[in-house]
Amino acid sequence: MAVTISDVARAAGVSKGAVSYALNGRPGVSDVTRQRIVEAAKQLGWKPSLRAKGFSSSKAYALGLVVARDLKLLGTDPFFPAFIAGIESTLSEHEYALVLTIATDPDAEERSYRKLVEGGRVDGVILTDMRNDDSRIALLRELKLPAVTLERSDTPSPFTALRTDDTDGITAAVDHLIGLGHTRIAHVGGAQAYVHGRSRRLAWERALSAAGLPADLFADADFTASGGVTATEALLRRPDRPTAIVYANDLMATAGQSFALTHGFTVPGDLSITGFDNAEFAQYLNPPLTTISSDPLRWGRLAAAVLLDQLAGTHDGQDIVLPPPRLLVRGSTGPVRFSTT
Amino acid sequence: MAVTISDVARAAGVSKGAVSYALNGRPGVSDVTRQRIVEAAKQLGWKPSLRAKGFSSSKAYALGLVVARDLKLLGTDPFFPAFIAGIESTLSEHEYALVLTIATDPDAEERSYRKLVEGGRVDGVILTDMRNDDSRIALLRELKLPAVTLERSDTPSPFTALRTDDTDGITAAVDHLIGLGHTRIAHVGGAQAYVHGRSRRLAWERALSAAGLPADLFADADFTASGGVTATEALLRRPDRPTAIVYANDLMATAGQSFALTHGFTVPGDLSITGFDNAEFAQYLNPPLTTISSDPLRWGRLAAAVLLDQLAGTHDGQDIVLPPPRLLVRGSTGPVRFSTT
DNA sequence: TTCCATTGCTGAACCGGTTCAGTAAATCCA
DNA sequence: TGGATTTACTGAACCGGTTCAGCAATGGAA
Numbered sequence: 001m002a003v004t005i006s007d008v009a010r011a012a013g014v015s016k017g018a019v020s021y022a023l024n025g026r027p028g029v030s031d032v033t034r035q036r037i038v039e040a041a042k043q044l045g046w047k048p049s050l051r052a053k054g055f056s057s058s059k060a061y062a063l064g065l066v067v068a069r070d071l072k073l074l075g076t077d078p079f080f081p082a083f084i085a086g087i088e089s090t091l092s093e094h095e096y097a098l099v100l101t102i103a104t105d106p107d108a109e110e111r112s113y114r115k116l117v118e119g120g121r122v123d124g125v126i127l128t129d130m131r132n133d134d135s136r137i138a139l140l141r142e143l144k145l146p147a148v149t150l151e152r153s154d155t156p157s158p159f160t161a162l163r164t165d166d167t168d169g170i171t172a173a174v175d176h177l178i179g180l181g182h183t184r185i186a187h188v189g190g191a192q193a194y195v196h197g198r199s200r201r202l203a204w205e206r207a208l209s210a211a212g213l214p215a216d217l218f219a220d221a222d223f224t225a226s227g228g229v230t231a232t233e234a235l236l237r238r239p240d241r242p243t244a245i246v247y248a249n250d251l252m253a254t255a256g257q258s259f260a261l262t263h264g265f266t267v268p269g270d271l272s273i274t275g276f277d278n279a280e281f282a283q284y285l286n287p288p289l290t291t292i293s294s295d296p297l298r299w300g301r302l303a304a305a306v307l308l309d310q311l312a313g314t315h316d317g318q319d320i321v322l323p324p325p326r327l328l329v330r331g332s333t334g335p336v337r338f339s340t341t
Numbered sequence: 342m343a344v345t346i347s348d349v350a351r352a353a354g355v356s357k358g359a360v361s362y363a364l365n366g367r368p369g370v371s372d373v374t375r376q377r378i379v380e381a382a383k384q385l386g387w388k389p390s391l392r393a394k395g396f397s398s399s400k401a402y403a404l405g406l407v408v409a410r411d412l413k414l415l416g417t418d419p420f421f422p423a424f425i426a427g428i429e430s431t432l433s434e435h436e437y438a439l440v441l442t443i444a445t446d447p448d449a450e451e452r453s454y455r456k457l458v459e460g461g462r463v464d465g466v467i468l469t470d471m472r473n474d475d476s477r478i479a480l481l482r483e484l485k486l487p488a489v490t491l492e493r494s495d496t497p498s499p500f501t502a503l504r505t506d507d508t509d510g511i512t513a514a515v516d517h518l519i520g521l522g523h524t525r526i527a528h529v530g531g532a533q534a535y536v537h538g539r540s541r542r543l544a545w546e547r548a549l550s551a552a553g554l555p556a557d558l559f560a561d562a563d564f565t566a567s568g569g570v571t572a573t574e575a576l577l578r579r580p581d582r583p584t585a586i587v588y589a590n591d592l593m594a595t596a597g598q599s600f601a602l603t604h605g606f607t608v609p610g611d612l613s614i615t616g617f618d619n620a621e622f623a624q625y626l627n628p629p630l631t632t633i634s635s636d637p638l639r640w641g642r643l644a645a646a647v648l649l650d651q652l653a654g655t656h657d658g659q660d661i662v663l664p665p666p667r668l669l670v671r672g673s674t675g676p677v678r679f680s681t682t
Numbered sequence: 683t684t685c686c687a688t689t690g691c692t693g694a695a696c697c698g699g700t701t702c703a704g705t706a707a708a709t710c711c712a
Numbered sequence: 713t714g715g716a717t718t719t720a721c722t723g724a725a726c727c728g729g730t731t732c733a734g735c736a737a738t739g740g741a742a
Contacts, residue, residue, distance in 0.1 A: 004698055015722050020700060030720060050460040052698035055396040056727055061460075062440070071426060071638075075419030076621045082412050085443040092442075092453075097462050099403070100441040101433075102426040112433075119391040119402075121438050225625045255625035262627055280417045281622055284566045284596035286603055297412075345728055356692050361730060371690060393728035397697055 003044045012040040023048070050095070054120075061096050063087070063307060064122035066112045068103040069129065073223055076251050078279045079296045080128075086300020087126065094308055110139060117143045124307045126150070127159070130195040148307040150299065151195045152319070160310060161319045162303055167203040168324030169292035173246050173274045174207035176290075176327060181336040182244040182272060186217035188231040188256060190248035197223070200248045200276065217242045221252055228252025232259045236271075243271060243336045250275035250282045250291055257285065257332060268334030278328060287331030294325035344385045353381035364389070391436070395461075402437050404428070404648060405463035407453045409444040410470065414564055417592050419620045420637045421469075427641020428467065435649055451480060458484045465648045467491070468500070471536040489648040491640065492536045493660070501651060502660045503644055508544040509665030510633035514587050514615045515548035517631075517668060522677040523585040523613060527558035529572040529597060531589030538564070541589045541617065558583045562593055569593025570600045577601065577612075584612060584677045591616035591623045591632055598626065598673060609675030619669060628672030635666035 009016045014037060022029045022037040029037070050061055065087070067080065074080060087098055099121050103109040113136070116122050124146035127136055134153040141158065152161040177185050187204040190197035205215040217238070219231035228247065232255070235242055247253035253275030257267055265271045267287055275282055278293035302320060309315035350357045355378060363370045363378040370378070391402055406428070408421065415421060428439055440462050444450040454477070457463050465487035468477055475494040482499065493502040518526050528545040531538035546556040558579070560572035569588065573596070576583055588594035594616030598608055606612045608628055616623055619634035643661060650656035 005700095006698080016699080017701075017723080018721060021721090024700090028720065033720075047459050049698055050462070051392075051396045051399070051401070053700080055392045055697085055729090056699045056701085058392070058727075060392070062462075071419075071423050072621045074422035074426075076417065078412075078416030080422075081415035081443070084441065085412055085415075085445060088441075088443045089445075092456070095460070097440050097457075097460070098442070099438050100425065100429075101439070102422070102429045104426060104430075115433070116438075118388050119436065119438070121391070121403075225621055229625070251622060251625075254622050258625045258627040258629075279622075280413045280566055281592060281595050281620075284570070284592075284599045286599040286627070288599075346730095347728080357729075358693080358731075359691060362691090365730090369690065374690075390728055394730085396699090396727085397729045397731090399697075 002049070003046045005046070005048065007044055008037065008041045008046050011044060012037045058120070060121055060123050062099050062122045063091065063096060063304060064099045064101065064113075064116045064125040065128070066101045066103055066109060066116070066125065067128070068106070068109040070224065071104070072225070073251070074102075076279060076281075077249075078277055079294075082296035083128070083300040083303075086297040086302075087304040088300075089297075090301050090304035090308065096304075096308065109136070113139055113143060113145070117145055123311055124148070126303050126307060131193050132195060132198060146307065146310055148303050148310070150303065151199070153195055160306055160315065160317055162299060162306065162322060163319050164294070164322040165203075165324050167199065167206070169276065169294070169327060170200050170203035170246065171207045172327040173290070173292060174204060174211075176329060177244045177246070177272060177274070177333065178211050178213070180244075180272065180334060183213055183336075184217060184240060184242045184244070185213070186219065186235045186242035186245045187215075188219050188221050188228055188235070188245055188247045188252055190221065190223040190252070192220065197248060204246055221248070223249050223252060225251050225255035228255040229259045232256035236260065236263065236265065244273070244333070245271065246274050248276055250277045250279040250289060253289055253291070253332075254279075254282065254285060257289070267332055269337055272333040272336075274327075274333060276325075283328075283330060285332070290330045290333040291328050292325045293328050295323070298322065343390070344387045346387070346389065348385055349378065349382045349387050352385060353378045399461070401462055401464050403440050403463045404432065404437060404645060405440045405442065405454075405457045405466040406469070407442045407444055407450060407457070407466065408469070409447070409450040411565065412445070413566070414592070415443075417620060417622075418590075419618055420635075423637035424469070424641040424644075427638040427643075428645040429641070430638075431642050431645035431649065437645075437649065450477070454480055454484060454486070458486055464652050465489070467644050467648060472534050473536060473539060487648065487651055489644050489651070491644065492540070494536055501647055501656065501658055503640060503647065503663060504660050505635070505663040506544075506665050508540065508547070510617065510635070510668060511541050511544035511587060512548040513668040514631070514633060515545060515552075517670060518585045518587070518613060518615070518674065519552050519554070521585075521613065521675060523583075524554055524677075525558060525581060525583045525585070526554070527560065527576045527583035527586045528556075529560050529562050529569055529576070529586055529588045529593055531562065531564040531593070533561065538589060545587055562589070564590050564593060566592050566596035569596040573597035573600045577604065577606065585614070585674070586612065587615050589617055591618045591620040591630060594630055594632070594673075595620075595623065595626060598630070608673055610678055613674040613677075615668075615674060624669075624671060626673070631671045631674040632669050633666045634669050636664070639663065 009019045022034040101112040127149040130151045130153045137157045147159045149161045189201045208215040221227035221231040275291035282289035350360045363375040442453040468490040471492045471494045478498045488500045490502045530542045549556040562568035562572040616630045616632035623630040
């Protein structure tokens with residue numbers, strides 16, 4: 001039905017092999033012949049069949065992304081859509097496609113990777129939400145599946161990582177609060193099993209230490225809204241309650257802010273609040289949320305580009321370091337009102 | 342490297358063809374032989390190569406989803422992640438994969454579909470965000486790409502649609518407000534080019550008419566937060582300003598509520614507010630948002646199932662009607678306080 | 683007993699590319 | 713000028729399944 005390489009070969013008066021060489025920029029064809037073949041291909045509107053290519057070259061011409069997240073988090077996270085859009089923008093330039101899998105339970109995650117490999121669906125995968133002691137690294141080594149990771153797990157990994165310093169965003173937030181006179185600055189942490197959960201916490205600790213302040217107001221949570229509420233409540237109940245809370249993401253910050261407001265605290269009067277992610281709704285809260293913004297589109301674009309380079313053998317394996325996230329100061333942070341003891 | 346059909350054939354002492362017939366449940370093999378072949382395949386751990394299958398049968402064993410949305414909307418919309426998860430849950434049972442494309446500009450959308458077809462990436466696609474006069478319908482007919490649509494466009498379409506009555510959700514919201522004594526109930530509409538934007542508006546109009554109330558407080562918007570703010574401002578400036586606003590989605594409602602609060606209105610005292618979608622953050626606003634919740638997971642599951650049925654030729658082409666969305670009453674709606682003239 | 687139909691299987695073609703061994707012609711070098 | 717090397721191309725094998733024509737064996741009907 002569609003035009004095949006044989007049609008082109010016939011039209012150009014050469015063999016299939018010659019067409020293949022010519023169109024793939026391989027040597028072994030003279031310039032005149034190449035020109036003639038290219039012309040014939042254009043004339044006939046030949047699009048090489050990806051299926052045939054994939055079959056004969058054992059490639060999928062696709063990358064995979066397995067997202068293992070609670071749906072409640074996925075639906076409010078501005079990171080993923082933009083990240084995926086970034087991946088796409090790179091892939092579409094290279095005739096690659098993105099195969100997306102959502103794994104809702106932990107077992108499903110491993111099964112997803114195995115299926116992607118067994119089915120020969122993808123040539124490589126992008127790992128997000130890196131965990132400390134991340135089992136996926138061993139899994140992918142076993143499956144011999146090329147990968148790129150977002151951030152580095154503490155598990156030694158042979159895969160190229162895209163890194164940034166979450167540090168800088170959190171540091172900027174803490175410094176901003178210190179500049180406003182706050183001394184009791186708490187942190188509501190994201191799940192500490194995740195690299196970004198932990199690194200944000202460590203950044204908060206270091207920033208306080210650097211200013212000679214104690215980092216003792218920590219409440220563990222899990223990036224969810226309800227977790228944010230619980231953690232906020234615990235912090236606000238303390239006799240030495242904080243005058244500012246640095247949250248590990250916008251969803252927890254939103255929930256925390258709402259909790260504080262409904263319990264008689266004013267924001268930022270009694271309590272300053274910062275988030276992380278720059279979710280679209282965050283600037284439409286009352287007060288709008290001071291938050292930290294990274295560039296997920298760029299992350300996605302780069303992650304895909306690095307992985308493709310790696311598949312082509314043109315990447316040196318060096319980690320890529322991305323610019324640090326930016327602090328967006330909005331209404332939820334203000335000068336400390338009075339100093340309680 | 343991997344075990345192929347020839348290995349199985351050799352092990353079972355039959356021809357490749359026999360193996361193919363046996364494992365695909367086709368006639369032409371005796372039960373004993375079939376049993377022996379199945380045994381041999383299991384023994385060797387044979388997984389038929391999807392690539393080879395796809396190549397020889399001209400199938401992709403994958404469905405496509407092209408998302409053409411502003412990133413700002415995608416990142417806050419709880420619908421898509423859950424919808425995709427639903428698709429996945431069906432596909433994973435059928436050895437199908439999901440190829441996801443994000444199209445950021447209108448031209449990119451058409452290009453995406455064309456690429457999916459030309460590359461033979463997918464066997465069918467799921468259309469979301471149906472528009473009135475939707476150009477994709479003609480495009481997919483031209484491309485001969487099977488599809489399932491979410492909601493029906495007014496453009497006649499040969500594709501099976503999954504339908505529901507947005508009507509019921511909005512009607513419930515309006516009735517709830519009327520029950521609270523409201524008579525000036527406004528609507529901040531989503532982009533009217535979309536089927537769901539328009540149907541929500543019509544539902545609002547009908548519900549008011551049914552109660553003998555005028556449907557004159559309409560402000561057009563586009564589902565975005567900033568659009569929601571502008572529309573809200575316009576409504577609240579009117580001399581006959583509403584005592585309740587029904588928004589077409591949660592993001593606009595959130596932005597609208599924040600706008601109202603910062604301009605001296607109390608919610609729900611001066612103004613009751615309802616959203617649509619049940620975004621995770623919506624219940625953590627202050628006050629928490631009364632909203633309308635559908636079941637995107639189920640939608641996804643069904644959409645994929647119907648499309649697969651269709652590809653297998655076992656679907657009758659009838660539209661699928663889904664249960665109506667539910668109203669979730671929370672703090673942003675309350676009794677009307679006083680009646681202005 | 684003969685003829686026909688059915689069952690169960692084989693062998694080969696086929697899908698549309700890539701890749702490699704082989705060959706004829708052109709070019710180079712001594 | 714002759715031999716070696718290089719260039720430009722062909723033909724065929726190959727990837728791993730599906731599918732179909734054909735054939736032998738079996739069973740049933742006449």
